[in-house]
Amino acid sequence: MANRSLGVNAVMLPELDFDQQVALCVSLGVKYYQYRPRIVPPDQAGKPFSYWGNHRFDLTPQRMLAEGAALTRKLTAAGLSPWGTLPEATIENVDDVLKLHLEGAAAAGAGRVRLGPPPIPDKPFDYRTLLEIMVRRYRWIIEKLARPLGIRLIVETHAQSFAASPGLAWNLVQSLPPADIGVIFDVANFAREGAVNPRLAVSVLRDYIDCIHIGASKRVTLGTDERGLRKIAFQFCSFEEGDLPVRDWLDALGEAGVTAPVIIEDYSTDLDSPGRLRRAVQTLKAL
Secondary structure, three states: OOOOOEEEEHHHOOOOOHHHHHHHHHHHOOOEEEEOOOOOOHHHOOOOEOOOOEOOOOOOHHHHHHHHHHHHHHHHHOOOEEEEEOOOOEOOOOHHHHHHHHHHHHHOOOOEEEOEOOOOOOOOOOHHHHHHHHHHHHHHHHHHHHHHHOOEEEEEOOOOOOOOOHHHHHHHHOOOOOOOEEEEEEHHHHHHHOOOOHHHHHHHHHHHEEEEEEOOEEEEEEEEOOOOOEEEEEEEOOHHHOOOOHHHHHHHHHHOOOOOOEEEOOOOOOOOHHHHHHHHHHHHHHO
16 A cells, blocks of 8 residues: 555545545545535435535536636645546436536546446346447447547446446446546445455456545344345445455555555445544555
């Protein structure tokens, strides 16, 4: 970890305004900041701040476009750098919506935009045919919308998605230029998808790894079902309590020469957001 820079996904700091977020990052030596343009759900407006609910820093996609340059000037003045934007967007969004997100990232000099595949169908489907359709759509977006703006698309290895595992993410990106599309190597989500060997996962995606998202969760038992089988759920927690061996993943990335920044995503609930970020930074620096 000595030579690896740390960053934060802004969604984990819902209680803080932008200036407070920047000040906290500076105090902890966090170098990279991932913007999270989003719209607060109507039913969450005015409610207590929460990760995917109400945010004190209400950065809408429209504000990202209008204010992105000014926000990034504040970041760079404080010694931080933007590392992409993470809107809730998929390749199924209409082109005008995608242009808004891409132009917002370009205005902020953020360099990259997370753009996910569509949701998985709720019944069995022809995977190969759908994969071909998705790859064609990614290629079109790259050539017509993203590349002219100097924006790299990034796909997140996310649970319950078409990129849930390293191999599935590879299927999406392997025919596209790494300069145009990368992968958010989300270690925390691998814990939810089952056992994945760290060195295998890193070797599959190495040339496409844009950044590493790192958080932790643990399996908890919710009793048994009507057949007497154990029911489990995943609970966000600190790195120390998580099911995934964080050190093994960081070692595998280091051995492969991957120097992409580690972006912290601690969604546990035992501390406020400054406390969670402080704890995560302390743990990762110790590793």
